[in-house]
Amino acid sequence: MIKIVFFDIDGTLLNKQSRLEKSTEIALAKAKEKGILCGIATGRGPSTIGHLLEEYALDFAACYNGQYIYTRSGEVILSKPLDKKTLHSLAEFADEHSREITFGAADKIVGSSLLRVGNTSFVRMISPFLPRKLSGTLKTGYQNVVRKHKKANYQENPVLREPIYQVVMVSPEKEQARIEAYFPTCTITRSNPYSIDIIPRGSSKFKGIEAVCEYYGISLDETMAFGDSWNDIEMIQGVAYGVAMGNAVKELKEVADFVTTSNDRDGIARAFQQFCLIEDEEEINEVMQELCIEDISSEMKYLTQKMPKSKDEKFNKVREFHQTFDKEVLQKPKAYDPQQASFRSGFKVEEIVEFLYATSNNDQVLFEELVENLKSDVEKAKEKVLAKNEPTEDVLTDQADALIDLLYFTYGSFVLMGVDPDKLFSIVHEANMGKIWADGEAHYDPITHKILKPENWEERFAPEKKIKEELARQRENSV
Known part of the structure; x- marks a missing residue:
C-alpha cells in the first residue's frame, strides 16, 4: 500500500508553464483525502518552493537534493550543509x-x-x-x-x-x-x-526520502516517486514504485517501474489512477486530455524489473503475460464489473467445452450430450445460488472466493488424473510469451483484434507436442 509520494518539481509536478495541471491538483487532493502524504523532492531551495507547499497543502519538501528537509509547518527534519x-x-x-x-x-x-x-x-x-x-x-x-x-x-x-x-x-x-x-x-x-x-558526498534525493520516511514512520515498501531527469535516477530506483514522466530522459525511463504521460498531458493523474491511489472518477476524467496514439505507443509503458512479486511463481508468470499484452495490471485488489466478469467467465467456459470435447474422443453424439449436461449444470447451479438467498456483502471477497475454489477444483482434477501440472504450465506460458514479435511488441489482427503469431511460432512454441511429451515422461516415470 502506498502511503507517501515524492515529486520532482520542474518537468514533473509543474507543466511547461510552471503550473500544476488541473488533473494534478485534483489527484493530489483526492490522495490526501485518503491519508496519503504528498511532498517535494527537488534540487531547488526553500526560497523558490514555499508557495507550492502552501497553495497545494503539500506535507513536506526535501530541498537541495535531500540536504534540507522541512514540513509545511516549518519543522526542519534534516539539515546537512557542506563542510x-x-x-x-x-x-x-x-x-x-x-x-x-x-x-x-x-x-x-x-x-x-x-x-x-x-x-x-x-x-x-x-x-x-x-x-x-x-x-x-x-x-x-x-x-x-x-x-x-x-x-x-x-x-x-x-x-x-x-x-x-x-x-x-x-x-x-x-x-x-x-x-x-x-x-x-x-x-x-x-x-x-x-x-x-x-x-x-553520499547524499542524494533518495537519502532525503529515507530521512522523510524515518520521520513519518513509513517503510520504503510504501513509497512512490515521480521524476524526469538524471538527478532522479537513484530516487526512482530506490522507492517501491518509481514513475518516469513521458518527457523524462531516456536513462530514467529505463530504470522506472512505470512510464506515464508527460507533465503537460496529465502524467501524474494517470499514474495515480493506474496504481489505484485515486478512483476513476468523473471529476478528474472531465479535465484530463484524451490519450493520443503517441501517448499509448511511446509513453505509457510498464517496465517489469521491479514489479512487486508474489510468492506464487505461477501468478508472477501470468502477471508477466498481462503486463506484456495488456499494459495495465492493478496493484490494488479491485472487483470485476459485470462486463469484465462475463468476459473472463467466457474464457473459462470455452476451456471447459474443449475439455468435454477431448473427453468425447471424437464421438460427436457424446460431445453434444456432454455439452447439454453442462448447460443443465449451469441452470442447477443458478437455482442453487438463488435458493440460498444470501445477499452479496462484498463483491471482491465473493468473486475471489469463487475463483480460488475454481483454482482448487482445477488442481483437484489434475490430482485425480495423476498429472503433475507444473511443467505443463511452463509450456503454456512459454507459448503465450512466444507471441511477442522481434520488435518486443504484440501484433494484432486489424479486423478481429486477435493476437497474431510470429512466423516461426508453431515450430518453436506450439504447446500440444510438448505437453504430449511431458505426459509420456510422467507415465514412464510412474511405472
Missing part, C-alpha cells in the same frame, strides 16, 4: 577558473546572477530543446562576460559564513569526471546538461 573547507575550495575554484556558481542557503540563493536567471521558469522550459553542446559555449560565454567585469570573488561572499547546502556550477557533461576528481568529498549530480549540483 566549510569544501565550501571554500569550491569558491576558490570558481574564482580561479572564472566559473559561475551559486550558494544555496536555507532562506536564499546567492551568487551568479546568470545562474539564477538560468533557474527561471522560462529557461527551464526551453532548456530541453537546446543542444547539449551549447553547455560548453555557455561556459565560455560566462567566462568572457566575467573577464569584462570585476571578478566575482566568491571567497569573500558573506553568505559563506552561513550553512550552505548546495552549490550550483556551470559545467558541461564532458568535464563532470574531472570536477568529481577535483572534489572527492562531494556528490555531483545534474538536472540539465549545462550545470551541476554539488552536495556532500
Whole structure:
C-alpha cells in the first residue's frame, strides 16, 4: 500500500508553464483525502518552493537534493550543509577558473546572477530543446562576460559564513569526471546538461526520502516517486514504485517501474489512477486530455524489473503475460464489473467445452450430450445460488472466493488424473510469451483484434507436442 509520494518539481509536478495541471491538483487532493502524504523532492531551495507547499497543502519538501528537509509547518527534519573547507575550495575554484556558481542557503540563493536567471521558469522550459553542446559555449560565454567585469570573488561572499547546502556550477557533461576528481568529498549530480549540483558526498534525493520516511514512520515498501531527469535516477530506483514522466530522459525511463504521460498531458493523474491511489472518477476524467496514439505507443509503458512479486511463481508468470499484452495490471485488489466478469467467465467456459470435447474422443453424439449436461449444470447451479438467498456483502471477497475454489477444483482434477501440472504450465506460458514479435511488441489482427503469431511460432512454441511429451515422461516415470 502506498502511503507517501515524492515529486520532482520542474518537468514533473509543474507543466511547461510552471503550473500544476488541473488533473494534478485534483489527484493530489483526492490522495490526501485518503491519508496519503504528498511532498517535494527537488534540487531547488526553500526560497523558490514555499508557495507550492502552501497553495497545494503539500506535507513536506526535501530541498537541495535531500540536504534540507522541512514540513509545511516549518519543522526542519534534516539539515546537512557542506563542510566549510569544501565550501571554500569550491569558491576558490570558481574564482580561479572564472566559473559561475551559486550558494544555496536555507532562506536564499546567492551568487551568479546568470545562474539564477538560468533557474527561471522560462529557461527551464526551453532548456530541453537546446543542444547539449551549447553547455560548453555557455561556459565560455560566462567566462568572457566575467573577464569584462570585476571578478566575482566568491571567497569573500558573506553568505559563506552561513550553512550552505548546495552549490550550483556551470559545467558541461564532458568535464563532470574531472570536477568529481577535483572534489572527492562531494556528490555531483545534474538536472540539465549545462550545470551541476554539488552536495556532500553520499547524499542524494533518495537519502532525503529515507530521512522523510524515518520521520513519518513509513517503510520504503510504501513509497512512490515521480521524476524526469538524471538527478532522479537513484530516487526512482530506490522507492517501491518509481514513475518516469513521458518527457523524462531516456536513462530514467529505463530504470522506472512505470512510464506515464508527460507533465503537460496529465502524467501524474494517470499514474495515480493506474496504481489505484485515486478512483476513476468523473471529476478528474472531465479535465484530463484524451490519450493520443503517441501517448499509448511511446509513453505509457510498464517496465517489469521491479514489479512487486508474489510468492506464487505461477501468478508472477501470468502477471508477466498481462503486463506484456495488456499494459495495465492493478496493484490494488479491485472487483470485476459485470462486463469484465462475463468476459473472463467466457474464457473459462470455452476451456471447459474443449475439455468435454477431448473427453468425447471424437464421438460427436457424446460431445453434444456432454455439452447439454453442462448447460443443465449451469441452470442447477443458478437455482442453487438463488435458493440460498444470501445477499452479496462484498463483491471482491465473493468473486475471489469463487475463483480460488475454481483454482482448487482445477488442481483437484489434475490430482485425480495423476498429472503433475507444473511443467505443463511452463509450456503454456512459454507459448503465450512466444507471441511477442522481434520488435518486443504484440501484433494484432486489424479486423478481429486477435493476437497474431510470429512466423516461426508453431515450430518453436506450439504447446500440444510438448505437453504430449511431458505426459509420456510422467507415465514412464510412474511405472
